[in-house]
Amino acid sequence: MAVPAGAALALLLCVLSCYAPALSSAAAGDFLRCLSASVPSQLLLTPASPSFTSVLASSIRNPRFFTPGTMRPLCIVAAANASHVQAAVLCGRRHGVRLRVRSGGHDYEGLSYRSVRPEEFAVVDLAGLRFVRVDRAAATAWVDSGATVGELYYAAARADPQLAFPAGVCPTIGVGGHFSGGGIGMMMRKHGLSVDNVLDATLVDASGRILDRKAMGEDLFWAIRGGGGGSFGIVLSWKVRLVRVPLRVTAFTIQKTVAQGAIDAVTKWQTLAPALPDELTIRVVIQNQQARFQSLYLGTCDQLLPVMSSRFPELGMTRADCREMTWLQSVLYINSGSTGQPGEALLNRTTSLSTFTKNKSDYVKQAITRESWQKIFPWFNGPSAGLIILEPHGGQVSRIADGDTPYPHRSGVLYNIQHIAFWSGDGGTAATTWINGFYSFMGQFVTKNPRAAYVNYRDLDIGQNAVVGGVTSYDSGRVWGERYFGAANFKRLAITKGKMDPGDYFRNEQSVPPLVQTPKQVSHTSSRHENCCL
CATH class of the missing domain: 3.30.43.10 (Uridine Diphospho-n-acetylenolpyruvylglucosamine Reductase, domain 2)
Structure with missing residues (x-):
């Protein structure tokens, strides 16, 4: 009826x-x-x-x-x-x-x-806006924000198995959010972050206009490539530069217990991984007092073995550890450990509501000593202990200036740390107690003043916006914003926000606040910019 x-x-x-x-x-x-x-x-x-x-x-x-x-x-x-x-x-x-x-x-x-x-x-x-259009000849693609990185990977490889894109390990990550925060991944040492390969974008601004790169201007185009989501408008699609990969790449996973030398291997990895050839990325997952070394090499096993034996003998890699495959297969292998899945598995957007998580992040510029790692590893023992993922920087990601995009964690950064606690049912209290305690303990070993963080690993514990007079307070935003973006980049983001959305329509608990400059301030900023470019 x-x-x-x-x-x-x-x-x-x-x-x-x-x-x-x-x-x-x-x-x-x-x-x-x-x-x-x-x-x-x-x-x-x-x-x-x-x-x-x-x-x-x-x-x-x-x-x-x-x-x-x-x-x-x-x-x-x-x-x-x-x-x-x-x-x-x-x-x-x-x-x-x-x-x-x-x-x-x-x-x-x-x-x-x-x-x-x-x-x-x-x-x-935006899940319904997920079209990917690849231009094989130009090695570019237009990808809608609602597509996942898995869908982008699949479309690129289907057009040409030697075309790929540098982005995250998890294939269900949405392009819109991932690009908005930077885009760490297994090829960033060779090809930079995702945002380092964005060429254009279309965006709906606070007035409802659709703007491309030319119409939005370079300040706004700079801001959306790593300045965090939810602040400047709604990005509908992105034009990206695809990168070339070999027909066969090599991946491996080697696990070490403490008794097998995990602490020595991790200690050496800190300064070695950022200095390895750009084609080689080795990240580390520490869990259950074990270290799992996951690697992607843009080349063959025969090419990789001499590098590993001479540069990282502590890992004890042999030919038996090599897994040669296409780049597309390597994405699935690194994400799940499986070598038998078809490429179409990257199109699966299925979600699960079975596991609760809490995440935090850090950056390391000075290697942690072996003695300190001996104190760190015992934290990963017990039913409530989580894990950490160490992502090496260096290579191309560190050659780009800190201010070229809002992502500032470049020169001098050895690696990023992602802290993860997870639980099911009512185990949240113990798990969150673990991650809060471990994060506090790690404060002595990571960047300081401010303690840097990655906006794509968003953490409301480091600060939330206060709204004053109907707009977000710049001072409250600085508390968390300078940790994600650095002081100079955060101020530039806020000035851009003040130009594009002074009424602060697009806002959330960690959105960039509008900083509206007076004519005198604008003149001073312009002069300083002109002088630096002479």
Whole structure:
């Protein structure tokens, strides 16, 4: 039996009031009516919609943010084209509803689909915008923000098995979020970060305009390539430079226990890994008091063996450890350890809500001593202990200047550390106690003043924005922002935000605040910029 339109709207507003008590029923209705004029009903999902919960959960990677107490959106706009994104921005500004934008849902604090503070918001879900168009001759691709890096990898290799792209290990990461924060991966030592290979982009700004690189200007184009998501607009698509890889690459995984020399190997790895040939990346996963060395070499086993025997004999690598394969197969191997999966497995976007996680990050510029590693390894013992992943820098990623993109962790950085605690059921207290204790303990060994962090491993513990007079406070933003971006880059990001979105429409708990300069400040900044370029 059909439900009368008036009754349906009344039911909808009743449901909405449970999710956003601060928004009046009239404002909620006006916002939804505005959206419905431009977005088809099947793409505009409210809590009353049968598919609302399944769509909301479809890209949630951490069930920590899918509990009954989590602030839910007024609606989900499952955008199928640019006009739906524009409508969300224009209707949201008109009726006082902010937007959270989700591509792959990997935001470690869930800010792409939830709000920490009570506020009215809608989610723009970009999963429907996932087209990848490869230009084989030019070795470039246009990739929509809703695509995953796995889909980008697959499309590039399908066009030419010697085309690839430098990005993350996990294939379900959304392109939009990954590029917005920089893009660490197994080929960054050879080809730089993901953002070092972005050539153009299209973006919907706070006025609802669609801008390409020329229209947005170089400051905004600089900001979106590593300045964090949710601050400057909604990037619809990215033009990237693809890189060439050999027809066969070599991967290996070697695990060492403490008794087998794990501590000595990790100690040496710290200064060796950033200085190895750019074609060779070796990262380390430390868990259960063991060190797992995972490697990608852009060449053959015959070429790799002499390098390993002369430079890293402590690992004891032999020909039996080599796994020669295509680059596409290496992505699957490094992510899962499996060599038998077809390339189509990279297209799987399936999510799981079985494992809760909490993440933190660090950077190391001075190698940690062997004696200190002897104190670190015992932390990885017991049912509540998590793991850390050490990602080497050096090579191309460190040759690019700290200010060339918002990602500043380049010259002098040996490696990045990702801290991960995980649990299921009600084991969160012990796991979070472990990661907080371990993170505090590691403070003596990592960068200081500030203690640097990676924005793609978002951590709200290092600071959250305060809103003053309707906009985010610059001083509150500096607390976390200078740790992600460095002081100079963060100020430039804030100035760019002040030019493009002075009203601070695009904001979340760790979005860049607007810093609006006076004419005198602008003149001084311009003169300084001109002088540095003479």
